[in-house]
Amino acid sequence: MSYGLVCQQCKEPLQLDASLVDLAPSAYDMIAATLPSSAPYSHGSGDLQQQDSISSKSTWKRTKSSALVNTGAPPLSPRAQGKQPQRNSPLPNESFVVLQDSVIHAIQPPPVYPLKAKGHAPKARNDTTIAQTPPTAKPVEPEPDSPSPLSHHLRSTARLFNLLSTRTEIDHPLCAECTQILLTNLRKQLEETKKERDGYIAFEKEVRKEREREAQGMTKEEALKKIEKLRQEEQLAIEQLRDAERERDQLDEELRSLEQDEKALEAEEAEFWRSHNDQLLAVEQQNAQLATLRAAYAADAATLERLEKTNVYNDAFCIGHDGVFGTINGLRLGRVPGVPVEWAEINAAWGQTLLLLYIIARKLDYTFENYRLIPMGSFSRIEKTAGDKASYELYGSGDLHFGRLLHNRRFDIAMVAFLDCLKHLMDHIKVQDPGVDFPHQLV
Secondary structure: OOOOEEEOOOOOOOOHHHHHHHHHHHHHHEEEEHHOOOOOOOOOOOOHHHHHHHHHHHHHHHHEEEEEEHHHOOOOOOHHHHHOOOOOOOOOOOOOOOOOOHHHOOOOOOOOOOOOOOOOOOEEEEEEOOOOOOOOOOOOOOOOOOHHHHHHHHHHHHHHHHHHHHHHHOOOOOOOOOOOOHHHHHHHHHHHHHHHHHHHHHHHHHHHHHHHHHOOOOOOOHHHHHHHHHHHHHHHHHHHHHHHHHHHHHHHHHHHHHHHHHHHHHHHHHHHHHHHHHHOOOOHHHHHHHHHHHHHHHHHHHHHHHOOOOOOHHHHEEEEEEEEEEEEEEEEOOOOEEEEEOOHHHHHHHHHHHHHHHHHHHOOOOOOOEEEOOOOHHHHHHEEEOOOOOOOOOOOOOOOOOOHHHHHHHHHHHHHHHHHHHHOOOOOOOHHHHOOOOOOOOE
């Protein structure tokens, strides 16, 4: 039977153990006597004790909540949900009151009272809830001399829970799980307290030994020996300190020297890299200039080769042939019976031929001995510089009259003079360069 009791920590329904239901008054008094009495609060320590009580309760609540969170339990654990009132007998490990062995052995077996009515005690404390009359139970009038045994036992149990709650730092009743967590927490506190106790005991032993040594004391000679020994140790420590200071000064001096050397090396390195960069820039500039010169040289060489292959005389005086006729710049030089050629074309061709001979002679800086060339296009002439200094026309006409006959005579002499001048120029070229071979010979 649960009688409407819930755990004061997890709020799960509880089922009282049979030993608590049938708790005798003498057993109740014995349990109450074994509980720690609530100490009165003094003005100086009341706040501190209240703070300790509050901190202990908060620690217990945090431990309980962390245990529930770590286990991932819902508000009602499966074990609490499985606590059904139709179980025949509650398990002993589900009790929510922890009793010492001496108290349990001292409890007398409770007397058996007949159950006349199933009444329930009223609400005894703020945190303890007791259910009222069940809806199925029929109320029975209690005897006026003695109250109902069940309600009396429930009131005794409620008072016991109230007493436990006021005498301890934890509210009661508690379920088995919350009791187990409480025991674990108390065991941890016990272990910590034992460690503190061991520390205090060791410290107390050290203090006692120190006091014993001080109580025993030392003789004057022992004190002097100890003082002398301490002075020697002090002197040795001072010497070691001085050696260490001298060594430190020496190391500081070496460090300063090394720092100066490092700065000099850094400056030298910076100067080296600066000169290296300048040299690289100069090399790059020289390479760029060399590439430019090589490109210009290649272009000039190509231009020179093209110019060497170019003959201005071939371009200005294109000499060729047209059938049986020799041509210069497309002008036929001569005529045959079957092919009539105009005299204007012939005269222009002779003018080009005389101009070419004149230019070659001037290019070679050669002066003809007996003749002077006068190129005048279609009306070119050749003057004789020796003798009668006659002038011969190097052009002809198709007119048939007496004067033209004399003109044609001078035209013939001019052609002969042209050939004579050409032969003298060829001889002069062979004298200058014997390796020159002309394609035609003049006799």
